[in-house]
Amino acid sequence: MANMREIRIRMKSIQDTMKITNAMYLISSSKLKKARKVLDDTMPYFVTLQKTIHDILLHSPDISHAYFDKRELKPKENKKKAYIVITADKGLAGGYNHNVIKLAEQEMAKSKHNILFAVGQVGRQYFQRKKEEMANDFFYTNYNPTRYRARCITETIIDGFNKGEIDEVYMVYTKMVTPMKAEAEVIQLLPLSQGEFVSMEKEEYKHFAEYSPSPQVVMNHLVPNYIKGFIYGAMVEAFSAEQHARMTAMQSATDSAKDMIRQLSLLYNRARQAAITQEINEVVSGAGSEDR
Amino acid sequence: MSKTFDLKIVASDRDFFEGKSEMIILPAIDGNHGVMAQHESMVTAIQAGEVRFQVDGEWKIAALGDGFAEIMPDYVVVVVDTAEWPEEIDVRRAEEARERAEERLRSKQALMEYYHSKAALSRAMARLKVTKKVR
Numbered sequence: 001m002a003n004m005r006e007i008r009i010r011m012k013s014i015q016d017t018m019k020i021t022n023a024m025y026l027i028s029s030s031k032l033k034k035a036r037k038v039l040d041d042t043m044p045y046f047v048t049l050q051k052t053i054h055d056i057l058l059h060s061p062d063i064s065h066a067y068f069d070k071r072e073l074k075p076k077e078n079k080k081k082a083y084i085v086i087t088a089d090k091g092l093a094g095g096y097n098h099n100v101i102k103l104a105e106q107e108m109a110k111s112k113h114n115i116l117f118a119v120g121q122v123g124r125q126y127f128q129r130k131k132e133e134m135a136n137d138f139f140y141t142n143y144n145p146t147r148y149r150a151r152c153i154t155e156t157i158i159d160g161f162n163k164g165e166i167d168e169v170y171m172v173y174t175k176m177v178t179p180m181k182a183e184a185e186v187i188q189l190l191p192l193s194q195g196e197f198v199s200m201e202k203e204e205y206k207h208f209a210e211y212s213p214s215p216q217v218v219m220n221h222l223v224p225n226y227i228k229g230f231i232y233g234a235m236v237e238a239f240s241a242e243q244h245a246r247m248t249a250m251q252s253a254t255d256s257a258k259d260m261i262r263q264l265s266l267l268y269n270r271a272r273q274a275a276i277t278q279e280i281n282e283v284v285s286g287a288g289s290e291d292r
Numbered sequence: 293m294s295k296t297f298d299l300k301i302v303a304s305d306r307d308f309f310e311g312k313s314e315m316i317i318l319p320a321i322d323g324n325h326g327v328m329a330q331h332e333s334m335v336t337a338i339q340a341g342e343v344r345f346q347v348d349g350e351w352k353i354a355a356l357g358d359g360f361a362e363i364m365p366d367y368v369v370v371v372v373d374t375a376e377w378p379e380e381i382d383v384r385r386a387e388e389a390r391e392r393a394e395e396r397l398r399s400k401q402a403l404m405e406y407y408h409s410k411a412a413l414s415r416a417m418a419r420l421k422v423t424k425k426v427r
Contacts, residue, residue, distance in 0.1 A: 041305045045371065048302045052362050052369050056335050147304060147373060212336040213322040221321060221337030222360045229371070232304060 004275065007268045011261055018257035024092065025250035032243035038145075039176065039240040046233035053226050057192070065216060067223040068191050071167050079167040080113045082135075082160065084153070084189075084231070086173040086238040087123030089141050094249035096174065096182070096242055097122045103184040104172045108132070115166065117157070119235070135160075142242070145235035147228075154228040161190050173234040174241040182241035187234075189227055295329035298367040299345060301354075301375055308354070308375035309345075316345040316368060318361055319418070327363055334363040338372060340414040342422045353378060355422040357415055374415070381419045390416040 071079065085104045087097045101123060108114045117135045118124035120142045127134060138156065140149055160166040169190040174182050211218040299313035318325045319341025338359045345352055359372030393413035396405065 038305075044307045045302045045304045048300070048369065049371050052360075052371055056362055210332060210334045212320065212325065212334055217321065218335055218337050218360070221358070222335070225337070225358055225360060225373075229304060229373075 004268065004271045007264055007271060011264045011268065014257050014260050014264070018254055018261070021250045021253040021257060025247060025254055028243050028246040028250060032240065032247050035236070035240040035243045036179070039236050042233055042236045045229065046237075049226060049229045049233070053222075056222075065219045065223075066162065067219060070191055074167060077112060079111065080115060080165065081108075081111050081168045081170060082115050082117060082157065082166040083108060084117045084119065084157070084169070084171045084173075085123045085127075086142050086171075086235060087118065087120035087126075088242045088246075089121040089143055091122060092249060093242055093246040096245035096249075097126075099184040100172055100174055101126055103186060107170065107172065107186050117153070119153070142235055142239055145232060145239050147232055150228050150232035150235060153231055154224055157190070157227065158224050166190075171231070171234055173238045174245075175234075176237050176241050176244075180244075182244060187230075189230065192223065297327075297329040297331075297365075299370075300367070301343075301356075301370040301372070303357075303375035304373050308372075309352075311347060313368075314346040314349070316343065316370075318343055318370070319356060320361075327368060330365050331363050331368075333365060336361050336363070338370065340411070340418045342418055342425075343370070343375075353422055353425060355381060355418045357418075358411070376419065376422075378422045378425070381423050383420065383423050386416045386419040386423075390420065 083104055085100060087100050091097060097120075104116075104123075108116075115133050115135055116127050117138050118127055119140045124134070124139075135156070140153060157166070157169055161169060168188065171187045171189055173185060173187075175185045177183050294314045296312040296314050298311075299316060300310050301308040315326060315328045318327065318336070319339055320336045321339050324341075325336060338356060338361055340357050341355075343354050343356050355374075355376045355378070356370070357373035357375070359370065361371070362369045389412060393409045393416060396409040397413065
């Protein structure tokens with residue numbers, strides 16, 4: 001019966017797809033384990049880094065330095081904004097890429113002069129199709145983040161900022177809110193703004209910190225270091241979120257494939273039973289007519 | 293016993309050290325900085341080099357990467373890219389890295405690469421320096 005064959009072909013194709021999704025599930029869950037370990041190791045650094053920087057800025061309210069310069073001389077609409085957007089290299093990760101890209105587009109709609117630093121293939125290809133302005137020679141992936149890659153990205157950004165090609169730098173990445181929940185987030189990297197840093201923490205020391213040898217020299221080292229640390233931390237977090245998103249997406253794909261196969265096998269058995277019944281009917285009625 | 297302060301050294305891949313210390317000597321960008329408890333509050337940038345700190349009268353030694361330190365009267369936070377105990381450092385690897393960096397410095401290339409090589413060289417030198425003292 002044609003219907004039976006159709007169902008069988010359908011089941012076969014679902015089974016094959018399920019094999020792929022299941023394999024991807026297993027791969028991403030083992031990658032997630034690794035990524036999460038790196039994340040756990042990096043988290044204390046990431047938190048201390050931010051806390052210490054906030055602390056330092058809290059103690060030095062009126063510092064003037066290039067990295068704090070809001071460039072107010074430039075009219076607001078002429079300012080060039082750079083966005084570092086971290087996406088995956090591959091799709092099939094549920095809403096992971098989509099969320100980051102959507103948030104980036106939302107942010108970019110606010111101003112006319114944007115330049116994109118896309119980390120990861122999916123984001124780069126998407127924005128290339130959209131004909132957004134992309135940075136030249138910026139080909140980085142977010143697979144297994146390394147400090148070396150963070151250093152290279154930081155140098156590109158800092159260089160552009162110092163030359164005045166970029167006025168503001170934002171980072172769009174996925175943050176792990178809890179181990180089970182990830183959210184896309186935008187953070188302003190440059191210029192550093194003290195306003196944001198005046199946090200709820202109570203001030204322990206009223207006097208202000210000294211800088212050795214001088215505020216300029218310290219900030220020249222400290223800010224790039226902070227940005228490098230931040231980019232590294234964000235990359236690690238995004239990578240972990242990516243694996244997590246892919247794992248859950250693949251798990252639900254496998255589950256629904258199983259569901260479909262169960263329903264189809266029910267249909268298949270019914271069709272088979274109907275075919276057998278009909279055949280028996282035919283045989284019986286054929287035998288009956290011979291008797292007569 | 294002398295006065296102590298809370299010392300915290302955080303590297304980008306782990307919490308390196310946390311505890312009481314009597315004194316720390318940091319490799320700052322303008323030379324070594326010795327810090328004891330009740331030091332005036334200060335912020336300084338750290339260059340790849342060796343750090344020494346005293347815990348219960350015993351001096352500990354480690355290799356640090358680039359970073360910065362926040363010094364307050366009762367605590368010191370050191371945030372760096374890397375931090376390693378002498379016994380964790382692979383001398384051969386560091387030796388090779390030094391040779392590579394020196395080789396690259398000799399064949400002076402683009403300015404950016406020059407800085408990369410210089411940073412790599414100082415990291416390798418810091419590691420080797422720390423291990424030499426111990427072994």
